[in-house]
Ligand SMILES: Nc1ncnc2c1ncn2[C@@H]1O[C@H](COP(=O)(O)OP(=O)(O)O)[C@@H](O)[C@H]1O
C-alpha cells in the first residue's frame with residue numbers, strides 16, 4: 001500500500017503538464033469520448049424545462065468544468081448523462097458515450113457502463129452511500145458487479161484497501177469496516193472517489209464533490225482528484241458553482257445559466273475575455289472569494305496576467 005501523509009496525495013507528484021498536453025493532442029484525433037447534442041430536459045406534466053438545447057463534447061482525458069449558479073441545470077445535465085434522471089423527467093436530444101447512444105440504451109447496457117467506464121461522484125455522499133452496508137463492502141460490490149472473477153488479478157478486499165489507501169484514507173481496513181455515518185464528510189467523499197475510480201473509468205462526472213466541506217478538506221480532495229486524473233488519464237466533467245475551483249482543476253469550461261450554455265472555451269480564455277455578462281459576474285464573485293486569509297487559493301489574476309509577459 002502507498003504511504004501517504006494524512007489527507008495528502010498518494011503519489012507526491014505534480015500532474016505532468018506535458019503528459020496532459022500529449023493526451024489532449026492524441027484525443028483530438030479521435031471521436032469525442034462524450035458527445036451531448038441538443039439535450040433538453042423538462043419535468044412534470046407542465047413540462048417545465050430545466051435544461052435547454054445543451055451541446056458539448058468531452059475528449060478522452062479532457063477535464064471540462066460545468067459552472068453555474070444553483071438551479072441552473074448542472075445536476076440535471078449530469079444525471080441525464082448517467083441515465084439517472086427522475087421518473088418525472090422528459091429528455092430529448094442525444095448523448096453518445098464512446099460512440100454509443102445512451103438515450104436509447106437499455107437499462108442493462110447502461111448498468112454495464114455505469115460504475116465501470118462512466119462513473120459519478122455525487123454532491124452528497126451521505127445520500128449516495130448505502131447506510132446499512134460498510135463502505136468496504138459497497139466498494140467491493142462495484143468491482144464484483146463489473147469484473148468477472150476470471151479477470152481479477154488480486155482479491156477484491158485487497159483492491160478495495162489499496163483504493164482507499166490511494167485516496168489518502170488512513171488505516172484502510174478500519175475505514176473499510178465502517179458504516180458511512182461513522183466517517184467524516186471528507187472521509188466519505190474520499191470513499192466516493194475511491195468507488196468512482198476503482199474500475200479505472202474513462203469518464204468521471206463529479207457533481208460539486210467538495211461543496212459543503214470545509215476549505216482545507218476541499219483543498220485536499222481537489223489535489224487528490226487532480227493527481228488521480230493525471231495518473232489514470234480519465235476524463236472528467238467537473239460540476240461546480242465555483243469558477244475558482246473549476247479553474248484549478250479543468251482546462252476547459254462551460255458556463256450554464258438558466259438551463260443553457262451561455263459560454264464555452266478554454267478556462268484561461270474564458271477568464272480573460274468573458275463574453276456573457278453572467279460569466280463576468282461569476283468572475284467578479286470568484287475574485288472576492290479568492291481572498292481567504294492564510295490560504296493561497298487559485299486567484300483569477302494568475303490567469304489574467306499570463307497573457308502579458310513582461
Ligand atoms: N425531479 C425534479 N422535478 C422537478 N424539477 C426538478 C427536478 N430535478 C431538478 N429540477 C429542477 O431543475 C432545475 C435545475 O436543477 P439542478 O440541475 O439541480 O440545478 P443545479 O445547477 O443547482 O445543479 C431546478 O429548477 C430544479 O428545481
Ligand SMILES: [Mg+2]
Nearest residue numbers: 074075076207
Ligand atoms: Mg446541483
